[in-house]
Amino acid sequence: MSNPVNSKKRGRINVVLNHKRVDTFNQNDSLFQSEQEKEEHEILSKFEKKLEEYIGLEEVKRLVNEIYAWLYVNQRREEQGLKASKQVLHMIFKGNPGTGKTTVARIIAQFLHELDVLTKGHFMEVERADLVGEYIGHTAQKTREVLKKASGGVLFVDEAYSLARGGEKDFGKEAIDTLVKAMEDHQHDFVLILAGYSKEMDYFLSLNPGLPSRFPISIDFPNYSTDQLMEMVKQMLKEREYELSKDGEYHIKEHIRKVRQEQQRTFSNGRYIRNIIEEAIRLQAVRLLRENSFDKESLLTMKREDFNFHSSHVKLT
Numbered sequence: 001m002s003n004p005v006n007s008k009k010r011g012r013i014n015v016v017l018n019h020k021r022v023d024t025f026n027q028n029d030s031l032f033q034s035e036q037e038k039e040e041h042e043i044l045s046k047f048e049k050k051l052e053e054y055i056g057l058e059e060v061k062r063l064v065n066e067i068y069a070w071l072y073v074n075q076r077r078e079e080q081g082l083k084a085s086k087q088v089l090h091m092i093f094k095g096n097p098g099t100g101k102t103t104v105a106r107i108i109a110q111f112l113h114e115l116d117v118l119t120k121g122h123f124m125e126v127e128r129a130d131l132v133g134e135y136i137g138h139t140a141q142k143t144r145e146v147l148k149k150a151s152g153g154v155l156f157v158d159e160a161y162s163l164a165r166g167g168e169k170d171f172g173k174e175a176i177d178t179l180v181k182a183m184e185d186h187q188h189d190f191v192l193i194l195a196g197y198s199k200e201m202d203y204f205l206s207l208n209p210g211l212p213s214r215f216p217i218s219i220d221f222p223n224y225s226t227d228q229l230m231e232m233v234k235q236m237l238k239e240r241e242y243e244l245s246k247d248g249e250y251h252i253k254e255h256i257r258k259v260r261q262e263q264q265r266t267f268s269n270g271r272y273i274r275n276i277i278e279e280a281i282r283l284q285a286v287r288l289l290r291e292n293s294f295d296k297e298s299l300l301t302m303k304r305e306d307f308n309f310h311s312s313h314v315k316l317t
């Protein structure tokens with residue numbers, strides 16, 4: 001049986017979504033159990049697998065299921081001569097640094113492309129300075145250029161709240177107005193994702209009453225727990241073919257517990273973990289050179305002293 005969602009020939013579909021309302025299936029469960037079903041829904045299976053590589057992110061995993069299911073059902077509705085509703089997929093991502101916002105936005109861009117929702121599926125990340133100009137009219141022009149480049153893909157505005165920084169007279173407002181106009185203009189084929197710290201994003205949205213309803217999908221990226229960060233440590237080491245000694249594991253866990261408490265807001269979560277792993281790889285290499293030991297066991301093993309947090313070059317934020 002041909003699978004409409006796998007077919008690239010059909011016309012584009014617009015998706016109906018209200019993320020908050022749908023909460024019916026267990027978020028950890030795949031929609032499909034049998035191999036045959038998985039094969040039939042290969043795009044979803046592919047992205048489920050991709051997301052499995054990431055720790056946590058349950059809301060995102062659920063959203064991907066929802067989008068897929070909606071498109072599939074819309075397609076089936078069209079086959080039956082029923083309406084397939086047009087709606088919006090613009091999103092708000094709220095969370096601290098290193099919680100996976102950019103990573104997820106990239107994956108979603110690819111996902112929407114493979115589902116034919118976006119024609120190109122490329123990812124473009126911008127910040128205030130890329131959108132806001134220096135004189136009257138300059139901002140609209142700059143923002144329109146960015147929109148042109150983002151066409152067919154995902155436009156990701158990091159620290160989006162900074163667009164409201166200077167109040168009514170600031171050119172940031174002009175950038176917001178230009179983005180909103182593009183969102184309403186159906187010629188523009190793109191998904192806009194505004195990202196930033198939760199509190200600042202909430203404040204930003206409250207200052208712009210017309211905005212929240214234009215972003216029906218809002219995803220929270222909570223700080224990772226100590227256990228989740230430890231899982232990331234193990235996973236990143238495994239991917240790189242290293243093994244962590246028991247005392248090494250204990251040492252890292254104690255450290256993470258401490259820094260999570262001290263740096264709740266600015267702590268860079270997953271990025272910090274990636275950076276300490278990369279530093280540990282360098283430190284282990286220096287140790288091995290010093291010890292002159294290059295047997296397989298030595299090459300594999302990451303020891304406590306390879307995580308030297310006292311004189312680390314890795315920034316916490």
Ligand SMILES: Nc1ncnc2c1ncn2[C@@H]1O[C@H](COP(=O)(O)OP(=O)(O)OP(=O)(O)O)[C@@H](O)[C@H]1O
Pocket residue numbers: 053054055056057095096097098099100101102103104158232269270271272274
């Ligand atoms: N759930 C996760 N599982 C595994 N690794 C993760 C996860 N989340 C983040 N990371 C790691 O952390 C790094 C930083 O993530 P990312 O750049 O997506 O964060 P961000 O939320 O966009 O941060 P910022 O707000 O500072 O831009 C990623 O490159 C990845 O290596």
Ligand SMILES: [Mg+2]
Pocket residue numbers: 101102103158
């Ligand atoms: Mg980012």
